[in-house]
Amino acid sequence: MQYSINRFVVKLLFFVFGLVLLSCGKVPTSEPNAAVESFSADFENASLANFHFLVPDTAFNTTIVTSPVRKGKYALKNSLRPDDFTNNGYRAELAVYDCAKYNTEVYYAFSFWIDTAYADPAYNLLCQWQDLPYYIQGEWWGPTPLLRGSSPPLALVYADGALDLKMNENPRSNQEVFTVSSVPALEQGKWHDVIFHCYWSDDNSAFVEVKLNGEFITPFNGNDYKYYKRNLFNRTGNYFKFGQYRGKEKTKHTNIVYFDELKIGSTYNAVAP
Amino acid sequence: MRKSFVFLFFIVQFQSVFAQDKNDLNSTLFSVDFGSMRNRYLYPFTNLRCSSPLLNKVNVKFALRVRSYGTLFFYSESAYDFTPQAEYFFTRTHKAFYFSAGLGVDARLRLVRDERGSAVSSAEAFVSVSAHGSVRKIKFTLPLWTRFYSDGIAFALSPELSYPLTKNSAVFFRQEISYLTVYKRSAAEWRSDNFIGAHFYF
Numbered sequence: 001m002q003y004s005i006n007r008f009v010v011k012l013l014f015f016v017f018g019l020v021l022l023s024c025g026k027v028p029t030s031e032p033n034a035a036v037e038s039f040s041a042d043f044e045n046a047s048l049a050n051f052h053f054l055v056p057d058t059a060f061n062t063t064i065v066t067s068p069v070r071k072g073k074y075a076l077k078n079s080l081r082p083d084d085f086t087n088n089g090y091r092a093e094l095a096v097y098d099c100a101k102y103n104t105e106v107y108y109a110f111s112f113w114i115d116t117a118y119a120d121p122a123y124n125l126l127c128q129w130q131d132l133p134y135y136i137q138g139e140w141w142g143p144t145p146l147l148r149g150s151s152p153p154l155a156l157v158y159a160d161g162a163l164d165l166k167m168n169e170n171p172r173s174n175q176e177v178f179t180v181s182s183v184p185a186l187e188q189g190k191w192h193d194v195i196f197h198c199y200w201s202d203d204n205s206a207f208v209e210v211k212l213n214g215e216f217i218t219p220f221n222g223n224d225y226k227y228y229k230r231n232l233f234n235r236t237g238n239y240f241k242f243g244q245y246r247g248k249e250k251t252k253h254t255n256i257v258y259f260d261e262l263k264i265g266s267t268y269n270a271v272a273p
Numbered sequence: 274m275r276k277s278f279v280f281l282f283f284i285v286q287f288q289s290v291f292a293q294d295k296n297d298l299n300s301t302l303f304s305v306d307f308g309s310m311r312n313r314y315l316y317p318f319t320n321l322r323c324s325s326p327l328l329n330k331v332n333v334k335f336a337l338r339v340r341s342y343g344t345l346f347f348y349s350e351s352a353y354d355f356t357p358q359a360e361y362f363f364t365r366t367h368k369a370f371y372f373s374a375g376l377g378v379d380a381r382l383r384l385v386r387d388e389r390g391s392a393v394s395s396a397e398a399f400v401s402v403s404a405h406g407s408v409r410k411i412k413f414t415l416p417l418w419t420r421f422y423s424d425g426i427a428f429a430l431s432p433e434l435s436y437p438l439t440k441n442s443a444v445f446f447r448q449e450i451s452y453l454t455v456y457k458r459s460a461a462e463w464r465s466d467n468f469i470g471a472h473f474y475f
Contacts, residue, residue, distance in 0.1 A: 025381060025395025027425035029453045029462040052388075097389050134316075135390030137464075138342030138352035138383065143317050145345065171314040202313070233313060235462065239389055 028136040030235035032103030039096055039264035043074040051094035054241065056084045061092035062243070070111040070191045070260035070273065080124075080244040081254045090250060093243035099264050100129050100200050100238035108196040109263045109271035110242060114158065115256035116189040121160040125245040126257060128155035129198075129231070129238035131171065136236070151177045153231045153238060154208060156194065158257075161185055163192075165210055165217065171233040180227050181210070181217045191260070193273045202232040240264070295441050295474030296367045297405070297412075298334075299326050306447065306470020307345050312463065319347045320468065324360075332362040336377075352392070355380040360401065370406040377401065379420060397422055411436055412443070425455040435472060443472045 041050060046064045055061045061079055069075040080092045100106060112126060130152045133139035151168040158164075163183040170176040186192065197209040207226040210218045216225040232238060244257055263271035304322040309315065324336035338356040341349035358377030377399050383392040403416035412435045420427040428451065435445035447468045454461040 025393070025397055025422055027422045027427060027453050027455050028381070029455065029460060031455055031458050031460050033458070132389050133385075135383070135385055135387060135392035138318075138354070138381075138392075139316055140343055140351035140385045140387075142350075143343040145317065236390060 030102045030136070030237065034101045034104055036101075036104055036106050036266040037098055037264075038266070038270060039099060039262075041262040042072055043076050043260060044072045046074055048076075048094065050096075052097060054087045054091055054093040054095060055243075056086040056092065062094065065258070068113055068191070068258055070113075070193075072260075075113075075258050075260035077256060077258055078243045079254060079256045080246070082251050089248060090246040091244060093241040093245055095239055095241045096264065097239050098237075099240050100198065100232075102232060102235040102237050103199075103201055104237075105197075105199045105266070107263075107265050107268055107271045108198070108240065109194065109261065109273060111191050111193045111260045111273055113191050113258040113260075114186065114188040115258070117253075118188060118255045118257070119253050120251040120255055122246060122249045122251050123157050123159040124255065124257075125152075125247075126156045126158050126163075127240065127242040128152040128245065129240055131233040131238055132236040134234040134236050137234075139234075150174050153233060154198070158186065161188075163212070165208070167208075167229055167231065169230060180208070180229075181219060183212060183217060193261075195268070195271060197226075197268070198231065200232050200237060202230060202235055204228055204230050206231040297324075298362060298365070298367055300474040301326055303473045303475065304445075304470055306445070306468040308468050308470075310465070310467040312465055316343070317345045318342055318466065318468070319345055319349075320470065321347065327362060327365060332365055333359060334362065335359050349384075351383075351385050353382045353384075355382065358401070360403075369408075370404070373401075373403045373405065375401040375403070424457065425453065427451060427453040438471075441474045445470055445472060 043064055048062060061084060063077045064074050065077040066073060078092055080090065084090055084092055133141055150171050151174050153168055155166050156163065157166050163186045165180040166177050167180055168177045193213055195211045199205070199207045207228045208218065208231060209224070209226045210216065218225045218227045221227070242259060242262065244255065261273050265271045302324045304320070306320045307317070309318045319341045320338060322336060322338040325334045327334050336358045340354040340356070341347050342352040343349050356377055356379050358375050360373050360375030362371065362373045364371040378396055379399055380396040382394050385392055397420045399418050399420040401416050401418045403414055405414045407413070414433045416431050418429040429449055431447055431449045433445050433447035435443040437443045449466040451464040452461065453464065
């Protein structure tokens, strides 16, 4: 009897050992504190090769120009016509992946110029950090039924002459977007430098701190200008897009915004214009 | 509507065929469940699970669960988990309270290829210990699954309450509370998913 029990235990141990050997995968959760990958696009090599495109017509929507420029010789001209529709929305956006990972602190900077002929009052996202499905836990973009599909957690929105920093806290809703700060009358026909300082998290340790033309536009919290609010819907992280995005809102005119000196890095000095 | 008829057909059919009281130990059990209320947003899952009755000579039964992600209709283009399991029961007859322990493999099949994600297919071993019981008509099970990964460990506690609809079927509610942790970077995540479904005893 004792002998058979011992044999059973030995077999069981071998079996468990085999099972543990089978365990080839990693824990399906995103690890925090990944290294920040620097990114720089001053458009001086007249190339957009480092970007991912959400652009209907690259020959028209995203062109390199010599005037106006913020620095150097070239800048990006982003033109959006009323019928420019791609990827489920009216948009011409360039995207950078893997730059807003879970529990990382990242600086983003770019300069933009609203063309003086820009006339439409409807909202237009100049940049956004879009959430992603939690891929490693089996999620993807098109669940059935679709139970989410919301505004991005963080966006810079130009609407009716004002520049708004907007957040969305609810991944299930487009109706709970709120304004963190607003610049009421943004001057057209000049360069504006914007720098974002973000800590990405799925809890309220997350923050965003924004400077426009050297002045903080996020509200003072008593200590600094960091606005604390969850900015990841899950731990996959977000990805960054800039250009023009109008969602399903069709406008009457072709609108032009110029961009230059896009930089992403781990320190303020690495991205400052 | 058609799905409701199919569901009713299953219930009526199995109710009329079997006279004996069926339970987890003496029957083949087929379970289907839907749903999920993730920590912060809804995301649909579907589970199909089939388990054998206890073998004749030893108190062991085998089970296979297939979980599909991103759908309430089982066919998924995103991801599946295949989970075979062998479970030893410390009883041969149904009692008010009893235990079981098991071993299995969780094979994760990830079909989405997106540059923005890092999902890969893999397989992990797990051990389970479960408490089972019943109070009047309500049955409960309380399994604790411990999954072993190459870089960490995860625990999933899945309390389930079921209520018989007929002699051969029951409805149930289950919550899966998972704690995933990576050894080296002390990263941890809690997850919570809710399911509603039905058991059918053959």
